[in-house]
Amino acid sequence: MKAATVRRTDFRYRIGLNLRAVVGRSYPRIVGANREPSWIFFEALLPLLGIAAYVFIYQFFGNQAIAVITQSTATAPWGMCGNHACADATEQAQYLAAVNANTNALVASVVLGGTMVAFWLNVLWSMASQLYWEKEIGNLQLYMMAPMNRMALLGGMAVGGMVMTSMRAVSTLVAGVLVFGVIFQVASPLLLLAVFFATLVALYGLGMMFASLYLLWGREAWNLSALMEEPIFFSSGFYFPLGGLLRIPGWGPAIAIAGSFIPASIGLDALRQLTLGSTAFGGMLWIFDVTTELEILVVMAVLFLILARYCLAYLETLAKREGKLTSRHQ
Amino acid sequence: MSTYWRTFKVAAWLGWEMDSNWTEPWLFVLYSIVKPVAGAFILVLMYVVFVAIGRPAGDPDAFSYMYVGNSFFIFVASVLFGTFQVIQSDREWYQTIRYVYISPISYYVYILGRAASKIAVAAFAVAITLVFGVSFLDVRLHLALIDVPMFLAATILGLAVLLAIGICLGGISFLTAKHTHGLAEGIPGLFYVFCGVLFPLSILPGWGQAVGRAIPLTYWFDLTRRLLAPNLTVNTTLTGYDAPTILLFLLVSSVAFFGLSVLIFKIGEYFARKAGKIDMTTSY
Numbered sequence: 001m002k003a004a005t006v007r008r009t010d011f012r013y014r015i016g017l018n019l020r021a022v023v024g025r026s027y028p029r030i031v032g033a034n035r036e037p038s039w040i041f042f043e044a045l046l047p048l049l050g051i052a053a054y055v056f057i058y059q060f061f062g063n064q065a066i067a068v069i070t071q072s073t074a075t076a077p078w079g080m081c082g083n084h085a086c087a088d089a090t091e092q093a094q095y096l097a098a099v100n101a102n103t104n105a106l107v108a109s110v111v112l113g114g115t116m117v118a119f120w121l122n123v124l125w126s127m128a129s130q131l132y133w134e135k136e137i138g139n140l141q142l143y144m145m146a147p148m149n150r151m152a153l154l155g156g157m158a159v160g161g162m163v164m165t166s167m168r169a170v171s172t173l174v175a176g177v178l179v180f181g182v183i184f185q186v187a188s189p190l191l192l193l194a195v196f197f198a199t200l201v202a203l204y205g206l207g208m209m210f211a212s213l214y215l216l217w218g219r220e221a222w223n224l225s226a227l228m229e230e231p232i233f234f235s236s237g238f239y240f241p242l243g244g245l246l247r248i249p250g251w252g253p254a255i256a257i258a259g260s261f262i263p264a265s266i267g268l269d270a271l272r273q274l275t276l277g278s279t280a281f282g283g284m285l286w287i288f289d290v291t292t293e294l295e296i297l298v299v300m301a302v303l304f305l306i307l308a309r310y311c312l313a314y315l316e317t318l319a320k321r322e323g324k325l326t327s328r329h330q
Numbered sequence: 331m332s333t334y335w336r337t338f339k340v341a342a343w344l345g346w347e348m349d350s351n352w353t354e355p356w357l358f359v360l361y362s363i364v365k366p367v368a369g370a371f372i373l374v375l376m377y378v379v380f381v382a383i384g385r386p387a388g389d390p391d392a393f394s395y396m397y398v399g400n401s402f403f404i405f406v407a408s409v410l411f412g413t414f415q416v417i418q419s420d421r422e423w424y425q426t427i428r429y430v431y432i433s434p435i436s437y438y439v440y441i442l443g444r445a446a447s448k449i450a451v452a453a454f455a456v457a458i459t460l461v462f463g464v465s466f467l468d469v470r471l472h473l474a475l476i477d478v479p480m481f482l483a484a485t486i487l488g489l490a491v492l493l494a495i496g497i498c499l500g501g502i503s504f505l506t507a508k509h510t511h512g513l514a515e516g517i518p519g520l521f522y523v524f525c526g527v528l529f530p531l532s533i534l535p536g537w538g539q540a541v542g543r544a545i546p547l548t549y550w551f552d553l554t555r556r557l558l559a560p561n562l563t564v565n566t567t568l569t570g571y572d573a574p575t576i577l578l579f580l581l582v583s584s585v586a587f588f589g590l591s592v593l594i595f596k597i598g599e600y601f602a603r604k605a606g607k608i609d610m611t612t613s614y
Binding site for chain 1: 352353362364365366368369371372373375376377378379380382383392396423425450484498506507513515516518519520522523528529530533534611
């Protein structure tokens with residue numbers, strides 16, 4: 001056996017090679033992007049405005065509700081408390097406090113959703129579409145010829161993407177706390193971290209799986225990513241607690257269940273419970289308890305990573321058989 | 331002039347083919363509907379959740395205000411993206427910008443043509459979203475026949491302003507890296523927040539209201555809402571202006587923004603040529 005062959009079958013060598021591949025592929029995303037400082041403005045700060053709009057909607061609704069509660073009329077001297085006139089100042093104050101608390105909780109939901117939007121968009125546009133993009137610009141054949149495992153390549157893209165996107169996610173959180181005065185009450189920081197990282201691993205696992213599938217789907221890939229923005233924001237409850245969908249009879253639960261296959265939906269539900277308290281919104285808008293949701297996320301993470309491995313192997317076989325791996329614009 | 335028109339026509343056809351030929355026509359129609367309707371449904375659910383926990387009696391006027399604004403915002407997102415992404419997609423993705431750029435056509439007109447198909451698809455999506463809202467969500471619309479000419483004029487002028495802003499961004503993107511998605515989210519986000527699209531300007535702090543009043547699109551949204559849903563009781567803080575005044579303001583704005591777009595586009599082009607950035611790729 002030649003020396004080179006021995007080296008390639010050596011376990012330590014393969015581990016080292018793949019780790020270097022992970023670092024190598026994440027390097028351009030982390031360092032390369034930071035060499036272009038304009039991206040901080042374009043990719044991290046500008047998108048905050050979209051999140052702010054959703055925050056202001058809830059504040060608008062909150063202001064409208066407060067106006068009704070505080071508006072004194074002949075039939076309701078203490079304003080309206082729900083569907084009836086407030087009995088006295090105490091009941092009016094209770095309703096005002098409830099509206100303020102609910103508005104804060106909804107604004108906090110938007111802020112948390114905004115951080116997850118950053119990761120979801122990164123998964124769509126920088127993970128799922130990436131292999132297709134690499135094919136279009138001619139890098140894919142170089143990746144396929146390189147001796148590392150293809151999963152290391154996808155892993156590097158994921159690690160780089162997570163680090164790169166963290167800037168935007170942190171900006172959103174900081175803006176939520178400092179600009180919009182959101183109050184988070186974190187009772188279990190370790191559980192919070194566990195849920196957050198389980199969500200990220202599951203999300204990027206899904207992205208790794210999509211990367212292979214997108215390569216197969218060709219030109220539809222770009223449009224598929226575009227299609228998975230608003231519909232997923234809606235069905236996965238990025239800007240409202242997902243339990244709201246379950247309260248709509250008929251189609252609501254069906255959409256919510258479909259949306260739950262995206263790890264961000266379950267992850268967001270758990271993160272909201274951990275940062276707002278399980279009694280927020282009267283405790284009536286949560287899907288499962290946090291522990292169950294963490295278990296689901298871990299299962300999703302493992303499942304998506306395994307599926308990603310299989311999809312990648314299938315893609316490679318198919319590409320070799322049909323000889324279309326490097327055919328551009330298809 | 332005939333060269334401009336020919337460039338526009340060919341670019342519009344090219345844009346349409348690029349947008350639609352990846353799939354079957356029925357799937358493309360479905361795709362064009364699903365995205366905006368899902369966007370509207372995000373707002374519907376936000377409203378449903380707030381009503382469920384904060385205001386059992388509901389607030390149909392606030393909902394209609396928000397729904398109409400969001401429907402017309404589809405134009406903003408599509409037209410802006412349709413213009414400024416032309417440079418970046420031709421440069422970074424298709425890598426054809428060098429060939430188009432050196433051809434004897436106006437690149438400015440070429441971009442306008444490429445955006446035309448996005449406007450057509452957006453108009454379809456706006457119509458579908460409004461019809462859906464009226465049919466299933468009890469959105470209160472009432473466009474009087476006498477207001478139709480003013481509505482059409484306002485829409486054309488609003489689109490003209492949007493195209494001009496898109497070209498300004500295109501001029502800037504000659505010099506920037508591949509920031510298509512940041513721009514696609516961020517710039518519409520700017521208008522989403524400050525132009526009273528989803529909520530009246532009074533929700534914003536004083537400086538935010540001032541910013542909103544300085545953007546022509548604020549008046550476009552206000553006029554459109556006045557004409558389409560004249561019975562809404564939400565205080566927009568712009569009641570001091572009557573409809574013809576706003577229309578005149580839109581006309582002046584569209585001319586001013588056209589001049590600005592030519593200026594910024596030429597400056598961006600000049601510096602990009604000087605720095606050799608016309609056909610750069612910044613893939614990472």
